[in-house]
Amino acid sequence: MGIDWSWPSLTLRPKPRTLPLLCLSKQAYAHKNASFFPKALTYSRTKTWVSMSLFIKTSYCQHFTSTAMAMCSSFCPQLPTRFRGRPICSFPSKPLFSLSFKAMSTQASNASSQGDKLPANLGFLGIGIMGSPMAQNLIKAGCDVTVWNRTKSKCDTLISLGAKYKSSPEEVAASCDVTFAMLSDPESAVDVACGKHGAASGMSSGKGYVDVSTVDGATSKFISQQIKATGALFLEAPVSGSKKPAEDGQLIFLTAGDKSLYETVAPFLDIMGKSRFYLGDVGNGAAMKLVVNMIMGSMMASFSEGLLLSEKVGLDPSVLVEVVSQGAISAPMYKMKGPSMIQSVYPTAFPLKHQQKDLRLALGLAESVSQSTPIAAAANELYKVAKSHGLSDQDFSAVIEALKGKLQQSTK
Numbered sequence: 001m002g003i004d005w006s007w008p009s010l011t012l013r014p015k016p017r018t019l020p021l022l023c024l025s026k027q028a029y030a031h032k033n034a035s036f037f038p039k040a041l042t043y044s045r046t047k048t049w050v051s052m053s054l055f056i057k058t059s060y061c062q063h064f065t066s067t068a069m070a071m072c073s074s075f076c077p078q079l080p081t082r083f084r085g086r087p088i089c090s091f092p093s094k095p096l097f098s099l100s101f102k103a104m105s106t107q108a109s110n111a112s113s114q115g116d117k118l119p120a121n122l123g124f125l126g127i128g129i130m131g132s133p134m135a136q137n138l139i140k141a142g143c144d145v146t147v148w149n150r151t152k153s154k155c156d157t158l159i160s161l162g163a164k165y166k167s168s169p170e171e172v173a174a175s176c177d178v179t180f181a182m183l184s185d186p187e188s189a190v191d192v193a194c195g196k197h198g199a200a201s202g203m204s205s206g207k208g209y210v211d212v213s214t215v216d217g218a219t220s221k222f223i224s225q226q227i228k229a230t231g232a233l234f235l236e237a238p239v240s241g242s243k244k245p246a247e248d249g250q251l252i253f254l255t256a257g258d259k260s261l262y263e264t265v266a267p268f269l270d271i272m273g274k275s276r277f278y279l280g281d282v283g284n285g286a287a288m289k290l291v292v293n294m295i296m297g298s299m300m301a302s303f304s305e306g307l308l309l310s311e312k313v314g315l316d317p318s319v320l321v322e323v324v325s326q327g328a329i330s331a332p333m334y335k336m337k338g339p340s341m342i343q344s345v346y347p348t349a350f351p352l353k354h355q356q357k358d359l360r361l362a363l364g365l366a367e368s369v370s371q372s373t374p375i376a377a378a379a380n381e382l383y384k385v386a387k388s389h390g391l392s393d394q395d396f397s398a399v400i401e402a403l404k405g406k407l408q409q410s411t412k
């Protein structure tokens, strides 16, 4: 086996004082203590965890060691929660500095012989706006990734980066230990998981299926049943965070389902994301995601009204964006999307059709528990109007156009 003993490279702030701090090993992972420093646990192309010494800035040491100790004492803390007593685990998963690994040692036999076998091959189904950067981050981290997408050409970049390609979800699932899926909506998620030549046909005991698409709980439970009927494990793991967070590995995973699969895939979630929540039974991750996106859809609709109203009364909407950004109602979304909305430009990060789908599903969730959600219902109508104006594939901030249409009609 080719062994390259060069040091992992480390990005530090200017002129750091450095000192040797610790050595992480597969044994650390076996004791479930290594999650406090996920980027240090890199899975090599030769299918093993690596031991490595790290050098970090002196001033980080106190924070780092106390964090490490806290995480060692409790890998999976039960945080107080009002969510119907469901267990919630949250892990901020980014270290205080970034590492890029040039080299790995090769001790593959040790890892598997000691029962801490980790997934060797990852599958990724659905190479769209989100799936592409997520899979790319896995590949760049050294994972062995096999991809499939309905439109094959979207896999080309990933293949050029080293991904393998299979011609059906079934073949991907059959050849991989864990398969991730990032599909548009409930219909496509079911089709890819359970349809003809779907992933379930290639699943079996010892494998895992992680659905990161945004779907409703009923859909997720159906997929879970189909996957688990094969003997495999299932985790729902929708993400909060858009195209840029996906590119930057800064997503927030909202997971639920098989806890052992959650633990198995945690290092991979940490490559793609900045934090992860384990929310208990299948359906809870979907519900959390829908509530978050219900709020987001209403916020964007309200922001759109504000931008247009400010302009109509003679204010500069870009000053409004600045004022909002400095106050208690600030949200990164306003500052990020406001300037382009003022220019009537909507470069797609989160397609409007997906935001409307999420509002529709959230309203269904609310109805299932007789919760009144009039603001979200009104926002949903606005997104439906925007869709009917042909804006489905624009960014969801294009919802402002639906209000312009109404204003134009009402002033005629």
Ligand SMILES: NC(=O)C1=CN([C@@H]2O[C@H](COP(=O)(O)OP(=O)(O)OC[C@H]3O[C@@H](n4cnc5c(N)ncnc54)[C@H](OP(=O)(O)O)[C@@H]3O)[C@@H](O)[C@H]2O)C=CC1
Residues within 6 Å of the ligand: 125, 126, 127, 128, 129, 130, 131, 149, 150, 151, 154, 182, 183, 184, 185, 187, 188, 191, 192, 212, 213, 214, 215, 239, 240, 241, 242, 243, 349, 350, 351, 354, 355
């Ligand atoms: N974009 C964002 O900011 C975020 C999106 N999400 C959620 O992530 C999911 C994916 O979103 P995103 O990547 O933006 O969407 P895209 O529209 O870019 O990608 C959708 C993917 O689903 C595939 N697909 C759609 N229909 C089918 C079908 N019938 N059979 C097989 N494959 C199908 C598409 O394949 P093809 O290329 O062939 O069309 C594509 O790979 C959605 O559930 C969305 O709500 C969550 C967080 C953020």
Ligand SMILES: O=CC(=O)O
Residues within 6 Å of the ligand: 239, 240, 241, 242, 293, 350
């Ligand atoms: O689902 C969209 C997001 O930005 O999160």
